[in-house]
Amino acid sequence: xxxxxxxxxxxxxGTFGQxxxxxxxxxxxxxxMLPIGVMVVFSFNQAPNGHIALRWIGFTLxxxxxxxxxxxxxxxxxxxxxxxxxSALISVILGTPLALALARYRFWGKTATDILIFADIAxxxxxxxxxxxxxxxxxxxxxxLLTIFIAHVAFNIAFAVVVxxxxxxGLDRSLDNAAADLGSTPWVAFxxxxxxxxxxxxxxxxxxxxxxxxxxxxxxxxxxxxxxxFPLWVYGATxxxxxxxxxxxxxxxxxxxxxxxxxxxxxxHRKQPAT
Amino acid sequence: MRRLRGKLAPxxxxxxxxxxxxxxxxxxxxxxxxxxxxxxxxxxxxTMSDNFSEFVNAFTSFEDSFIRSFWYGGLSTLITLVLAxxxxxxxxxxGGKHKATFLFLIMLPFFVSFVxxxxxxxxxxxxxxxxxxxxxxxGLLPQSFHLLSTSWAVIGGLVYNSFxxxxxxxxxxLEKIDQRLVRAxxxxxxxxxxxxxxxxxxxxxxxxxxxxxxxxVTNVGDFVNADLLGGPGTYMIGNIIQDEFFVNQDYxxxxxxxxxxxxxxxxxxxxxxxxxxxxxxxxxxx
Numbered sequence: 001x002x003x004x005x006x007x008x009x010x011x012x013x014g015t016f017g018q019x020x021x022x023x024x025x026x027x028x029x030x031x032x033m034l035p036i037g038v039m040v041v042f043s044f045n046q047a048p049n050g051h052i053a054l055r056w057i058g059f060t061l062x063x064x065x066x067x068x069x070x071x072x073x074x075x076x077x078x079x080x081x082x083x084x085x086x087s088a089l090i091s092v093i094l095g096t097p098l099a100l101a102l103a104r105y106r107f108w109g110k111t112a113t114d115i116l117i118f119a120d121i122a123x124x125x126x127x128x129x130x131x132x133x134x135x136x137x138x139x140x141x142x143x144x145l146l147t148i149f150i151a152h153v154a155f156n157i158a159f160a161v162v163v164x165x166x167x168x169x170g171l172d173r174s175l176d177n178a179a180a181d182l183g184s185t186p187w188v189a190f191x192x193x194x195x196x197x198x199x200x201x202x203x204x205x206x207x208x209x210x211x212x213x214x215x216x217x218x219x220x221x222x223x224x225x226x227x228x229x230f231p232l233w234v235y236g237a238t239x240x241x242x243x244x245x246x247x248x249x250x251x252x253x254x255x256x257x258x259x260x261x262x263x264x265x266x267x268x269h270r271k272q273p274a275t
Numbered sequence: 276m277r278r279l280r281g282k283l284a285p286x287x288x289x290x291x292x293x294x295x296x297x298x299x300x301x302x303x304x305x306x307x308x309x310x311x312x313x314x315x316x317x318x319x320x321x322t323m324s325d326n327f328s329e330f331v332n333a334f335t336s337f338e339d340s341f342i343r344s345f346w347y348g349g350l351s352t353l354i355t356l357v358l359a360x361x362x363x364x365x366x367x368x369x370g371g372k373h374k375a376t377f378l379f380l381i382m383l384p385f386f387v388s389f390v391x392x393x394x395x396x397x398x399x400x401x402x403x404x405x406x407x408x409x410x411x412x413x414g415l416l417p418q419s420f421h422l423l424s425t426s427w428a429v430i431g432g433l434v435y436n437s438f439x440x441x442x443x444x445x446x447x448x449l450e451k452i453d454q455r456l457v458r459a460x461x462x463x464x465x466x467x468x469x470x471x472x473x474x475x476x477x478x479x480x481x482x483x484x485x486x487x488x489x490x491x492v493t494n495v496g497d498f499v500n501a502d503l504l505g506g507p508g509t510y511m512i513g514n515i516i517q518d519e520f521f522v523n524q525d526y527x528x529x530x531x532x533x534x535x536x537x538x539x540x541x542x543x544x545x546x547x548x549x550x551x552x553x554x555x556x557x558x559x560x561x
Contacts, residue, residue: 017467021365028362029380032438035395036387042398054404094295097288105285113289115548120300122489123540124496126513130533131303133520134310154299157292186284217390217499221517231390238394238503250391257386261379 036254043247051241063244067252070245076233077249079145080214083229087152088160088209092202094153095160100194102161103168120158128155129222136223143225151223152216156209163208167201168194200268207264211257304537311531333531337515341535344512347426348495351433352487355441358434359486363445364475368454378446381439389436393503396432397423400504424506432500437490444489448482449475481551488543496536512536 043064046057068074102113132151136143171194179189217231224232230253234246311329334341366377384392399406402421410416422428452475460470498513512532519529 018365018369021361022369025362025365025377028358028438029377031435032381032384035392035399035435036384038399039387039391039395052398054398054401055408056405094291097290098292101285101288105288107285107289109289110285113293115544116293116296116300119540119544120296122492122544123300124492124513124536126496126498126516127304127307127533127537127540128300130516130520130529131307131537132299134307134526134530135299135303137526138306138310150299153295157295161292211385215385215389217388218497218513222520231388234388234390234394235499238390238397242394246391246394250387253388254386258383261386265375265379 039247040251040254043244043251045244047244050243052244052247063248067245067248070243072228073230073233073243073245073249076228077230077253079148079227080230083145083148083152084210084213087149087156087213088206090153091156091160091209092164092206095157095205096164096198096202098157099161099164099168103165104173117158117161120155121162123155125155125216125218126222129219132219133222143223144227147223147225148220148227148229151219152213155216155219156212159208159212160205163205164198164201167198167204171197200264203264204268207261214253307530307537308534310526311534313527313530329527329531330535333528333535337512337532340510340512340515343510344495347430347433347501347509347511348491351430351437351494352441352491354430354434355437355490356483356487359438359441359445360483363442363449366442367446367449367452374450378442381442384439390499390503392436393432393499396428396435397503400428400431423504424509426505426509428504429501429509429511432504433494433497436497436500437494440493441486441490444482444486445479446482448479452478484547484551488547492540492543495539 042052042056044059044061045053046060047053047063048057098113098117101107102110129151132147132154133143135141136147141147175193175197176189179193180186184192214230216229217235220229220232221235228236230249234242237243237246311333312327362381366374366381370377387395398404400422401407402423403411407416407420407422411418411420456474456478457470460474461467465473495511496513498511498517501509501511501514516529516532516536519525519532
């Protein structure tokens, strides 16, 4: 009935809707940050009986002064940092060649490899942990730092492969061919040409693996035995009352992690104009 | 010689990872299946059997927890999708120069350990905490109000922890959509709603499903949220597996339960790769 009406002028897509979406995005960012804000704020709260108080009592730096006072907790954090750095390094070393293969070659078994990597990422932590525990029990391998390390590499490899592969795919293959034409062996070409170019990807992959390793609780509970990592210690403490040092140390980890990420971000952007 | 090496190169390059994942991902899954079939106890040792009754047993004894895990997992994934989609959409389409910054802000919680994030929520939601306690003190909430130990606290925790995991795959696929398509639809008098439902939504389907799979599988297997934010009535299958391993030391039962969970994973991956192929399967994963 309104066929004769002039067409409604099309509004440039969403000035109003766009604003709502922008506001919503900021709201969700705030929501993401809420527990972290609470953690940082309450790390400055007084803790009368050595446990984190549920209400604000008063500002104090005591918990920071005694940040490393709980030896087990500090030890657990050191375990976590060690396993994180080590397993991330091994994952990157094992993952880089596979990432190169997947990004540059078509080969028999490529689909199977794709599925394997995806399965490793998608596998629920409970299953990864329980299955590794079954293996360690069957082999009679005592659980400890080594088994935690093995488990963390097992779930980190796949993430390393995916991140590095994305970087390799973005590279110009002709650079490698040029190196080959100039008579360099693939080995030399890799170290002289490819490696420096994918280094930001490798660094990013290492960071991601490090973070995932430090973060992991579920897989680690199965394979840790009596050894404690930072999340395991905290998880155990939740049953009996959490000391304020937990919030203090994870504030340190948070700040350190953010600085490292910003540094990595700045470095990879500094190199951008050259590529 | 050089030709041969060229042919062999991809195999040599994939060998280290394959060997590692074979030893510590595939073989363990096999040994878990084996343990589920074993009969015996930790003291006298185990013997293999071919009775699959443990699987039936595992399912029937913990039917409630299985159903609850799938219910929590499904609902929390759906809520996360609804919350994450607009964020990914806005960053991909209107993020401009600051896309990376917004993504970084979304990722920030990852720098705090998972267990601490859940702990902080326990802290925020506690009955006498600074939030509900204060609201109760000024009479805005009835004294009997509580959120902790309910299903909603657990689902809320799951949603919070999967939010960033879902934004990423959605962003990856939305970012690739050619925005001229949307403009063309507008030029052809499509309403914003139909431009969205007929162009943007179908094109983002692979990311929606990949994210759904990743988040759903993770949430079904989670036990930390249920443990810290839930109560006795919120036991999920992950809690049971943990109890069977470490409290009851019934390894065959624990292994049977996790094998069932693994089955879920395999079915989902198969369904996904049938529907969307395996080429881009990893792209949405990290």
